Amino acid sequence: MALALTIAGSDSGGGAGIQADLKTFAAFGVYGTCAVTAVTAQNTTGVTAWAAIDADLVEAQIEAVAGDFTIGAVKTGMLATSAIVEAVSATIAALELPNVVVDPVMIAKGGHRLLEEDAARTLRSELLPRAMIVTPNIPEAEVLAGIPIRSLDDMRHAARAIRRLGPSVVVVKGGHLDGDLSIDVVCAEDEEFELSGPRIRSRHTHGTGCTFSAAITAGLALGRPVAQALREARAFLQGAIEHAPGIGAGHGPLNHFWRLY
Helix, strand or coil: CCEEEEEECCCCCCCCHHHHHHHHHHHCCCEEEEEECEEEEEECCEEEEEEECCHHHHHHHHHHHHCCCCCCEEEECCCECHHHHHHHHHHHHHHCCCCEEECCCCECCCCCECECHHHHHHHHHHHHHHCCEECCCHHHHHHHHCCCCCCHHHHHHHHHHHHCCCCCEEEECCCCCCCCEEEEEEECCCCEEEEEEECCCCCCCECHHHHHHHHHHHHHHCCCCHHHHHHHHHHHHHHHHHCCCCCCCCCCECCCCCCCC
């Protein structure tokens, strides 16, 4: 059975973070394991508080999982502090964990910062060079690339700039731009292409970034080629939004099991 590891923060509302990752892994038939980096007090209306886990304990969690299971792919989400980013990067390198997908979580859907400012610099210098795929949204891509993004061309320029930081593949997600289509830009060593689909007008988008990156990770754990994993993840995300359960007073969660019922 394929196994995947998520290294991320929890979501007490269940729609994002580790909870969304594990649901997504399960929906793809992948056995999910986890290392918790932070605990958040969070629901569909926002984050009210969070506390980071000690970096040594995060490292110990990763080592415990990798010491017992053969991990097919790894994803990172909320890493919170520079110390955690450093510990995660070093542990991934020391254990030679494969197929690393970095979702560079910086700000929650409601606007609450989930990554300390100095940690963003550490993420650029320490973690991105170890990533196979990195999946920033537009605000995150602006931070990583150091340029403003207002158009599809800007997304392409940002993707190329981020790729120069070390990851093999960069996916700049276009959900924050306007238009009838939602377009993601993919930049790899030997090709650039787009993932596009109709923009879904819905407030039920809590955990979209976690779900997309987890679906990519699941695909890699199953042995999918990168392009196939990306396209399948995009299709899975669209269905999860379209079939959202419609709960919560704010940005509601997705339906990660929409293909089952």
